[in-house]
Amino acid sequence: MNAASSAHLNLLRLLVTRLERLSVDSRWARRASGLRGNLLKALEEGERGDPVTVERLNLLTDAAFEILRKAAQDIPDLEEIRRRL
Secondary structure, three states: OOOOHHHHHHHHHHHHHHHOOOOOOOOOOHHHHHHHHHHHHHHHHHHOOOOHHHHHHHHHHHHHHHHHHHHOOOOHHHHHHHHHH
């Protein structure tokens, strides 16, 4: 990765931490775990200076955002629950 890719590395770090925070009760936790491993591998490669393709970075970040989006949709709406009570 070149110096311009430091933004990609920062994004990978952020996504790894967000995926780690998913509840183990979430149906997305298992998929997040596997994806987190792939993100960490790409992050390590980038930090070593090994080339990581933009296509791979895009695929990983898109998958991470998709899992986070779906996990967020599973979070109950507390306002809706309160209205029902």
